[in-house]
Every structure is written in C-alpha cells, then in structure tokens.
Amino acid sequence: MQNSNFLDFFGLGERPFNVNLDPRFLFVTPQLDAAFSGLMDGIRNGNCFAVITGEVGTGKTMLIHRLVRQLMQQGVPTAFLFYTHLNRTHLLDFILTDFGIPCNSSETIDRWKQLENWLIERHNDGQTPVLLVDEAQGLLPSAFEEIRMLLNLEGPREKLLQVVLAGDLELEEKLKRIQMRPLQQRITARCKTARFNRDETFDYVRNRLEIGGAKSQPLFQPDAMDAIYFHSHGIPRVINVL
Numbered sequence: 033m034q035n036s037n038f039l040d041f042f043g044l045g046e047r048p049f050n051v052n053l054d055p056r057f058l059f060v061t062p063q064l065d066a067a068f069s070g071l072m073d074g075i076r077n078g079n080c081f082a083v084i085t086g087e088v089g090t091g092k093t094m095l096i097h098r099l100v101r102q103l104m105q106q107g108v109p110t111a112f113l114f115y116t117h118l119n120r121t122h123l124l125d126f127i128l129t130d131f132g133i134p135c136n137s138s139e140t141i142d143r144w145k146q147l148e149n150w151l152i153e154r155h156n157d158g159q160t161p162v163l164l165v166d167e168a169q170g171l172l173p174s175a176f177e178e179i180r181m182l183l184n185l186e187g188p189r190e191k192l193l194q195v196v197l198a199g200d201l202e203l204e205e206k207l208k209r210i211q212m213r214p215l216q217q218r219i220t221a222r223c224k225t226a227r228f229n230r231d232e233t234f235d236y237v238r239n240r241l242e243i244g245g246a247k248s249q250p251l252f253q254p255d256a257m258d259a260i261y262f263h264s265h266g267i268p269r270v271i272n273v274l
C-alpha cells in the first residue's frame with residue numbers, strides 16, 4: 033500500500049509514529065512535567081547541576097531538547113553536546129565552539145581562561161549559561177573531572193556555569209562510584225524518565241494520532257491497545273516501532 037493511500041485510509045495527515053524528535057509530538061506525563069518545572073526553577077535560580085536518567089527509549093533526549101528550546105527562547109546562552117566519547121581536551125573544545133567563544137590558542141590553560149573570562153562577562157550581564165550533555169553515560173572519566181572543575185567556577189552568590197547531564201541507567205551507576213563522589217555531591221536536581229503505565233500508553237497513542245490528523249478515534253480496538261502496552265512495556269520508542 034502506498035504511503036498516501038495508507039494515510040488516506042486511516043484519515044491521517046501525516047505518519048504519527050515516526051521515531052524522530054518532532055517537538056509537536058512531545059507527550060509529557062504530570063510526573064515528568066513537574067520534574068521539568070523543577071529543572072527550570074533550578075536553572076532560573078542560577079545554581080543548577082541536574083541529572084536526567086532513565087531507561088533507553090523513555091524520552092530523555094526529547095526532554096533535553098525541550099529544555100534546549102525553552103532556554104534558547106528565553107535568551108539563555110546554551111551549549112548542547114550529544115557526542116560524548118571525548119577526553120577532557122576535546123570536551124573543552126566542543127564547549128567553546130558551541131558557546132561561540134573564539135580562542136586562537138591551542139594551550140589548554142589559555143582555552144580555560146578564555147571560557148572563564150566569557151562566563152564572567154555573562155555573569156556581569158546577569159546571565160548564567162547552561163551546558164547540556166546528552167548520552168552522558170559515554171563520557172570518559174577525564175571528561176567527568178572536567179565537568180567537576182567547571183562547576184567550581186562561581187561568582188559571589190551563584191555558579192558561572194550550570195550543567196544538565198542526561199543518560200541511561202549506566203550514568204546512575206557511574207555517578208555512584210567512589211571516585212565520582214565529589215561530582216555527585218554537587219547534584220542539585222534529579223529527573224527520571226519512566227515507562228508509561230497502561231492509561232498513559234493509551235493516552236500517548238491517542239495524542240499522537242490526534243496530532244497526526246486522525247479525524248475519528250479510536251483507530252485501534254481495546255484488545256489491540258492492550259497488546260501494544262503488553263509488548264512495548266510502556267516504552268515510548270517501542271510503542272512507535274510497533
């Protein structure tokens with residue numbers, strides 16, 4: 033069946049279960065919305081080091097993209113890293129590049145000083161930039177140490193840089209290690225994505241169908257919806273694939 037016939041047959045304007053990160057299809061449970069609001073409050077207070085964790089496919093990347101969009105809309109200087117298999121030198125390079133900070137020196141100490149001076153300038157302008165790192169479980173130990181050092185950059189009353197790390201359950205395990213204790217003690221907010229329960233799964237499917245242009249609902253019989261929940265275990269990415 034051709035794609036257009038498929039859409040016409042079900043009365044859809046577009047495919048509602050693509051696995052790309054289209055913000056229109058963001059589905060946030062009340063629990064996750066409260067956690068997101070807590071993250072935003074922490075960032076507004078200027079002293080946020082937050083960690084977002086959850087199982088693979090439960091919406092961490094969608095959530096952090098939502099954070100990026102909201103921060104950029106509010107004019108908050110933002111750097112977003114999603115390639116994390118980096119040592120501390122490459123991490124610093126990516127941070128400078130994403131914040132748009134020019135630095136002609138290849139010496140680490142000079143690049144550090146350039147970043148610190150830029151952060152102080154932003155602080156004097158009443159801004160506290162935010163570094164967001166997706167897939168943070170892939171960071172090397174030296175990169176975690178670099179983040180700890182970045183969190184030590186502080187003004188009189190607040191940090192010069194705020195950090196949000198997002199990763200799967202492996203990130204939780206890494207942060208529990210003894211050598212990570214100095215970093216773990218700095219965490220000010222935690223947010224955890226979770227599988228949907230049965231009702232949330234049904235609401236998720238209905239929401240995506242509605243955004244996809246479905247004129248009549250439900251398109252799936254109750255038994256089919258139960259099967260989707262059973263086989264997906266409430267994981268959004270798996271629901272889309274099914």
